[in-house]
Amino acid sequence: MANVRLVGLTKKFDGNTVVDNVDVDIEHGEFIVLVGPSGCGKSTTLRMIAGLEDMTEGKIMISDRTVNLIQPKDRDVAMVFQNYALYPHMNVYKNISISLSMRGVDKTEIDKRVKETAAILGLENLLYRLPKQLSGGQRQRVAMGRAIVRQPAVFLFDEPLSNLDAKLRVQMRTEIKKIHQRVSTTIIYVTHDQTEAMTLADRIVVMNEGKIEQIGAPQDIYDHPKTKFVASFIGSPSMNFVGCEVVKKGHSYFIKLDENVMIPLPKQYHAEKDALLDRDLEFGFRPEHVTEPRSSVDRHKFNVTVDVLEPLGNDTMVYFTLAGRSCCARVSPEYAAEAGRGIELDLDFAKVHLLDGVTNRIVPAYNNA
Amino acid sequence: MNRINGNVIASYLYLVFFALIILLPLLWVVSTSLRLPVESYSLPPKWLPTDFMWENYWEVLFSYYYERDGTFVGSQASANVPFPHLMLNSFIVCFFVTIGQVFFCSFAGYAFARLAFPGKTALFWFVMATMMIPLQVTIIPIYVLLSKLGLTDSLTGLILPAIPSAFGTFLMRQYYLRIPSALEEAMIMDGASQWQVFWRVFFPLATPGMVVLAILAFNYHWNEFFRPLILISTDTTFTVPLGIVALRDYKMTGSISVVLAGIVISMIPALIIYLFGQKHLVEGILTGSVKG
Amino acid sequence: MLNIASLKKTKARLALLFVAPTMLGILAFTAGPIAFSFILSLFYWDVLSPMKFAGLSHYNYLLQDDVAVTTLKNTIYFAVMVVILQNIIGFSLAMAVRNVANKYFRYFFRSVFFLPLVMSGATVSVFMAYFFNTDFGIVNYYLELVGIGSVRWLTSTQMVLVTTVLVYAWQHIGITFILFLGGFASIPEEVIVAADIDGLTGWRKIFYIYVPMVSPTIFFSSVIGFIHAVQVFDHPYILTRGGPGDANRTAVMYIYEKAFQDLEFGYGSTLAIILFLIILIATILQFYVQKKWVFYE
DSSP states (O other): OOOEEEEEEEEEETTEEEEEEEEEEEOTTOEEEEEOSTTSSHHHHHHHHHTSSOOSEEEEEETTEEOTTSOGGGTTEEEEOTTTTOOTTSOHHHHHHHHHHHTTOOHHHHHHHHHHHHHHHTOGGGTTSOGGGSOHHHHHHHHHHHHHTTOOSEEEEESTTTTSOHHHHHHHHHHHHHHHHHHOOEEEEEESOHHHHHHHOSEEEEEETTEEEEEEOHHHHHHSOSBHHHHHHSSSSOOEEEEEEEEEETTEEEEESSSSOEEEOOGGGGGGGGGGBTOOEEEEEOGGGEESOOOOTTEEEEEEEEEEEEEOSSSEEEEEEETTEEEEEEEOTTTOOOTTSEEEEEEEGGGOEEEETTTOBBOOOOOOO | OHHHHHHHHHHHHHHHHHHHHHHHHHHHHHHHHTSOGGGTTOSSOOOSOOSOOHHHHHHHHHTTTBOTTSOBOTTOOOSSOOHHHHHHHHHHHHHHHHHHHHHHHHHHHHHHHHOOOTTHHHHHHHHHHHHTSOHHHHHHHHHHHHHHTTOTTSHHHHHGGGSSOHHHHHHHHHHHHTSOTHHHHHHHHTTOOHHHIIIIIIHHHTHHHHHHHHHHHHHHHHHOOHHHHHHOOSGGGOOHHHHHHHHHHHHTTTOHHHHHHHHHHHHHHHHHHHHHHHHHHHHHHHHHHHTO | OHHHHHHHHHHHHHHHHHHHHHHHHHIIIIIHHHHHHHHHTTEEOOSSSOOEEOTTHHHHHHHHOHHHHHHHHHHHHHHHHHHHHHHHHHHHHHHHHHTOOOHHHHHHHHHHHHGGGGSOHHHHHHHHHHHTOTTTOHHHHHHHHTTSOOOOTTTSTTTHHHHHHHHHHHHHHHHHHHHHHHHHHTSOHHHHHHHHHTTOOHHHHIIIIIHHHTHHHHHHHHHHHHHHHTTOOHHHHHHHTTOSTTTTOOHHHHHHIIIIISOOHHHHHHHHHHHHHHHHHHHHHHHHHHHHOOSOO
């Protein structure tokens, strides 16, 4: 079974810890996306799995075999590079087949597998073209073909879509997903684009400064981020954060943003409400959870002044200032007022988060019905 | 507007003037090589060919071997040089030097560009430093060395010392540096050995550099005079430029048409390279002038 | 850790294999010889009899050897004239080509100026000697025609080095031309527009804008031209064998004669070392000044 285990994986470079004690268990056939800003160690992690880079400490296991000391070519992994790294002087057929011919696979077998691969990727008519005669999307496909043809245990993708234009990127995203469903090989995929991570992954590994921030299914990470970093990195536009404190007035608890804005403490935090008092907290909510007024119990309406409007077509982003912080809301285009005017907004209580200002971790919520 | 036109016209006149200074002597060389030897010095000069004495060319090429009437005299030698021999010699020298430089400079250039090894930086600076040492300064020890090896007066003695080239190594290194390193990693992932990485990807992709190097090496050694003058003494081992000068000295001022015919023949390979490889030649000469 | 380490080892081994032939070759045919030249310069040696230590007596003798001093003077004089002439012609031709809008004409002129570079200095000198012949030469024919009268290009001690400069410059003009083309191309367009707005025209524009802006090119082409020119041999050797007298004898020619005609290998090497030092100084100068003396970046 082609599972991959990273145990205490660490990479130090010139005294800097680039990858810091990373542990991940990847199941056979899983599509794992490593996501994070540039310099977070995701590419280094991938390159260590490939064997292109040494690890300082830790262990990498592929198919229950420790591969620390095994050469890249013997690790049974294939890699798709950021700039495709197609061999410019070889035609598509040669590009796809060279790994097999260097491994001594016989000619008829090579031919069969190249044709199969080409069929999967729709490259049948391009086999005798040179890379420079191909479009960006076609090159991308050849790069994948080069990996697929080897039938490896694991595919490694290093930001494979970052050189494509936006439209093609979306299209190739779907295509990669389809290929995964078809070949069902384990995929480890690196990207800095959180949308890509969300749409492709079975599980996402969010990395920052060499460390894993959170591992989980896309929806889970979106709904229940564990740290401020994850909360703001996943989701676009990112989550709004406003400094706050929890106060008690009589028997009711409130989230106090400033003197003017008090919001009743949402239900999911009631279990631990006394522990929240007198703490340095931040109040977090996603733009899509602040909307035009809707009728529902668990909602809180408040008035703000519009700073800037950003129409997206299907929705309009409204930027406003709340307790001194710039925030963003997503409202329906019909509702959007104009800049400088007051507007009534409506916050979905069930989806808000409280963040511990000291540890930068999200305060665990309970009772998430 | 007037001034601009004036500038443009002046510029054209100036350029045409210099173009004529370059081209007219060459035109005269070609025209006169086709003239009767006795008319070769006729003044006023005739720039265009007046008659077509292909015999001049026959004399350059074959009079060493044949009498005018076609009798074979072997290498008994009349007052002439064995021109076909010299052409062949020059071709042999140029061919092996070029091939040798292309290969060995490719190897060394690749190592300096792409491989890590102990002492690399120091060795590279050493190569760069030797690039500025002119041949004229080292010719005495080279001559001594070659005569100890018994290689003077032989083509091998011309070829062998010309193959290791600091400049060629530098040039090829520049080309290897331009090739993205992801290709190496892709090859490694595809299961290639270090040799395969070089031989199947980097070497073929450095062809443009090799073309530049080959053109420069060929052209340089085709025209080379100083080294053969010192190293070669037998006329059948001469290279073409030595032959031209020897021919000039045989003929004195008597029959310059024949000498010029020899010059025209000797320029043909260089002109072919010039026609097809001018771009590479410019690039190479510029790289060459930039670094010694 | 082992896998990259072993990769590194195979890389280093391959590298060694790759650089070894060239490095050995350079050692044998360039680095070794320059060291051996230096050693030879301290010895008497005529190849036939054993070497005899000479100390610095060759260097002492050199200062009293009128021919050596003359050849060095000739060489420097030759190189300086070549550099000045090539800079002026290269600069002006590149300026003029900028006024040529048609790209085919530009290509034509470039090709023409580059043509002599692919020829052999030896063959060029052979036919140029016919051209500059005092009695039958075409150059003198036209000079007499316009009333200047005939010049003893190759037979007068005053003219012969100048003639060699002309022949050499004729052959090498393409290099300076291309260097200046590059120099002009790197002048920012705004600077020229600004000069136009300030009303600079003609010579003033050339001297206040173009010359300073391409000063790195001027410096560069001068040093490079100098380094190449002090190595000249083919042209003076073939044109006049160094004559008349020593008027056309250059340093390399003297090295050649001393070593390979008089078999004075020790003294020949001494001369070679002096030439090497001249080139070394020029190279070092270029290396350091080039970094500092850049007007635009």
